[in-house]
Amino acid sequence: MKILVINGSPKGKRSNTYKLTSSFINGISETNEIEYEEIIVKDKNIGTCIGCFGCWNKTPGICVIKDDMKEILDKILWADIIIWSFGLYYFNVPGRMKMLIDRQLPLALPFMVSESESGSHPMRFDMSGKRHVIISTCGFYTARGNYGSVNAMFDHFLGKNRYETIYCGQGELFRVEALHNRTDEYLGYVKQAGKEFVTGGISSEIREHLDELLFPRETFEAMADASWGVSKETGEKEDETYIFTKQMASMYNKASYKGKDIVLEMDYTDEEKNYQIILKKDGYEARKDNFISPTTKVITPFTVWKDIAEGKISGSQAMMKKLYRVEGDFDVMLNWGKYFGSGRTNQKENKNFPDKKTNLxxxxxxxxxxxxxxxxxxxxxxxxxxxxxxxxxxxxxxxxxxxxxxxxxxxxxxxxxxxxxxxxxxxxxxxxxxxxxxxxxxxxxxxxxxxxxxxxxxxxxxxxxxxxxxxxxxxxxxxxxxxxxxxxxxxxxxxxxxxxxxxxxxxxxxxxxxxxxxxxxxxxxxxxxxxxxx
Ligand SMILES: Cc1cc2nc3c(=O)[nH]c(=O)nc-3n(C[C@H](O)[C@H](O)[C@H](O)COP(=O)(O)O)c2cc1C
Structure with missing residues (x-):
């Protein structure tokens, strides 16, 4: 099975979307022997189509511009499965990918056919056996409503319902190490989607998981705002320890509220900085001053807490090694995952591991x-x-x-x-x-x-x-x-x-x-x- 990935992200292999694409291909390769080619669009020399129609009349099927496009068209003709991988840019594909799409004109014949309402051109080569997949992440909290122009374009040049899609909002979270539990879970579903795609089609169960938000809108938007490292009020750059604390606070899951505010104080011993996070019924508040009496105080080097957040060491292991200590009410530490978990409200019951409880x-x-x-x-x-x-x-x-x-x-x-x-x-x-x-x-x-x-x-x-x-x-x-x-x-x-x-x-x-x-x-x-x- 010959697979071609057209990676249109200007970030190349550092692309968020590319993580999904890699998982999808891993899924395919689990059940099939694959031959694999990848085009990193940003690294290719692709000129803009000059609209001369030379590929239709002067040298049929051959473009007058001599650049990397010839090799790319050959690979498109070679592949059985073509994966279009890109981050959403202004509600469409990034510019250089659009240039590549425009330059596919030599693959079509000039004649008019009335297959679609808008009119279309027949293909010069038999492309009917090829399968297409569009994989894309976008920056807003949801993919829903953002892919109208992408779909309209691919509907025209690939044909309506002739391609599979995986669109995922909150794309920037795929590069946040501290959130890998959730993003890895999502990538697991993408992998499964790849497996199912080649053996029939993506099941409705996996489709549901793919369409689920990574985090609830409110949590995501708070995390996104906190991540820029600049104050929302003044636009000024903020201290790294404060940005980090705010990001942690932004993951607060209101549903964990137990009828009493929690005042969590973070004392970063190596940086000599401390902050308070107040976990309230209707949200959190991060404070740099005007401290109140803390319910729980975490006394830790900043480096240790960062390692914990990034999953380099687990919080409980670090505690057993006495890398940090905690004073006051311990409940928040024992239930950290509940307080700062994904807060996903519509989490489906995992059928493989039904959530049955034990009973003494x-x-x-x-x-x-x-x-x-x-x-x-x-x-x-x-x-x-x-x-x-x-x-x-x-x-x-x-x-x-x-x-x-x-x-x-x-x-x-x-x-x-x-x-x-x-x-x-x-x-x-x-x-x-x-x-x-x-x-x-x-x-x-x-x-x-x-x-x-x-x-x-x-x-x-x-x-x-x-x-x-x-x-x-x-x-x-x-x-x-x-x-x-x-x-x-x-x-x-x-x-x-x-x-x-x-x-x-x-x-x-x-x-x-x-x-x-x-x-x-x-x-x-x-x-x-x-x-x-x-
Ligand atoms: C110039 C530019 C335009 C963007 N336009 C949109 C957009 O229209 N809608 C959206 O949800 N995200 C938008 N984003 C965010 C990207 O889609 C998001 O960061 C995505 O995960 C990038 O994927 P990549 O790393 O694979 O390139 C835009 C980002 C940039 C830099």
């Missing part, structure tokens, strides 16, 4: 049922526990299951059968079940993701929290504490069964986890902020 109840209910019911009556308890184990899967069908949910159900069914078979040994069976429960928690600490992390990640941006070493570290401590509590519980249950305290054991053993639950809630917030302030 799935693990706890079988155990608690067994402990309470079997301590009252081993027959009835055993029977009820088996029924509950069978039912939990049905009741919690909407939740994502973890390995610990499966282990719990299996273990409780096992202990219940033992209680049914050996009722005289209920005390030992109960103690063993506490021990098994405790060991499950302790052993999970030896894995990459400790048990509690699988459940508490729901409150911290889902699975991405598992990449956060501080989050995992905090959960490892908590999981170990829970495990130890249950190992101890198994020991005291074993020794206290048959004593005077025995009737109260079920109550004591179930109050302990409630207290532990309260401690967990507190520790989850306290520990990371304590760690970060050091």
């Amino acid at each position: 109840m799935l693990t706890l209910i079988p155990w608690i049922t067994f402990w309470v019911s079997a301590s009252i009556d081993s027959y009835i308890g055993g029977f009820i526990s088996i029924c509950i184990c069978a039912l939990t899967g049905l009741i919690f069908f909407r939740f994502r299951k973890t390995i610990y949910d499966a282990i719990s159900v299996t273990a409780v069914v096992g202990f219940s059968i033992m209680a049914l078979l050996f009722p005289e040994m209920t005390n030992i069976i109960l103690s063993c079940s506490y021990l098994a429960f405790g060991l499950m928690w302790i052993l999970s600490c030896l894995t990459k993701v400790p048990l509690t992390a699988w459940y508490s990640m729901n409150s911290y941006n889902g699975e991405s929290a598992l990449e956060n070493p501080l989050f995992v570290h905090t959960n490892r401590i908590l999981t170990l504490a829970w495990g130890i509590l249950y190992v101890i519980t198994s020991i005291w249950t074993f020794f206290l069964m048959g004593t005077l305290i025995s009737p109260y054991l079920a109550v004591i053993n179930n109050v302990m986890p409630i207290l532990m639950g309260i401690f967990t809630k507190w520790f989850q917030n306290w520990y990371p902020s304590h760690y970060a302030s050091k």
Whole structure:
């Protein structure tokens, strides 16, 4: 499959659009053997058409101007797929690309045909098997409404509906390293579009993703305004640290507002500069002075924070390495992605990874049922526990299951059968079940993701929290504490069964986890902020 890219951006390979074009071609090459040619229009010697019609009458099919156009026309004739790649300039193709388009006249014959309403010329060569793709980015927040003249021109010279398009607004964001999460996601869809294009056509699902805004209009426009590095009020150049802070603030996602303003103070220790960002219900405010009491203070070298923003190091890794510290409320740090995320409101559910949540109840209910019911009556308890184990899967069908949910159900069914078979040994069976429960928690600490992390990640941006070493570290401590509590519980249950305290054991053993639950809630917030302030 022969592919020709006509890169019309005056920036050549540094073009924003070229990133999309490269991804599209990568997609094609995943399923097809390709031969590839590229014309960087800015580097070519292409003169303007002088309108002599010599290519139609004096030397049919050959232009009188001797420049690189001959080689370009040969490549157009050679290619199976032609990709027109350019940034939108004044609602059309950049000037030099228009010159190239004008110079295609030798490919047409002079005669008039009435194929279209406006009239047209037949082609000198058979071009019917060629497929065309137009890939373009533009600077405004959306591509919608900006490509009228581009479409009108290509409709005339390629034919209506005879070409595929990928038009993307907010094109300048493709060069912003700090936003690569979102732009890479988009480029992934462009790649998939390339794959689908050669094997039929771009699916409606991918088309929807391609048509989605990179960022909501308001966020994009705030980022764009902040990026010029000049004050909106005075037009004067601003300090790099302030521009950077404002850009960060401009990514604030209002939907994350939790009913209280957040005053985030950035202290750049190496530059001796500090700024405040106030996150309000209806937007943000960046301040250089008139500071108010901060809710959260980030004390960091500017270079470190820039590296984090550019994705060179993750924020949590930098914190674990003690490259910066945080004072005050830690919530904003734990939920950074929510506060300064893309804020995309119409994000579709990813069908490959449905957004199901885990639920700790799935693990706890079988155990608690067994402990309470079997301590009252081993027959009835055993029977009820088996029924509950069978039912939990049905009741919690909407939740994502973890390995610990499966282990719990299996273990409780096992202990219940033992209680049914050996009722005289209920005390030992109960103690063993506490021990098994405790060991499950302790052993999970030896894995990459400790048990509690699988459940508490729901409150911290889902699975991405598992990449956060501080989050995992905090959960490892908590999981170990829970495990130890249950190992101890198994020991005291074993020794206290048959004593005077025995009737109260079920109550004591179930109050302990409630207290532990309260401690967990507190520790989850306290520990990371304590760690970060050091
Ligand atoms: C001279 C000029 C004219 C532009 N005209 C438009 C325009 O009409 N509409 C628009 O949305 N963006 C416009 N832009 C922004 C570019 O389309 C945008 O920066 C695009 O991402 C550039 O793509 P490229 O890097 O592939 O050349 C213009 C930029 C320049 C420099």
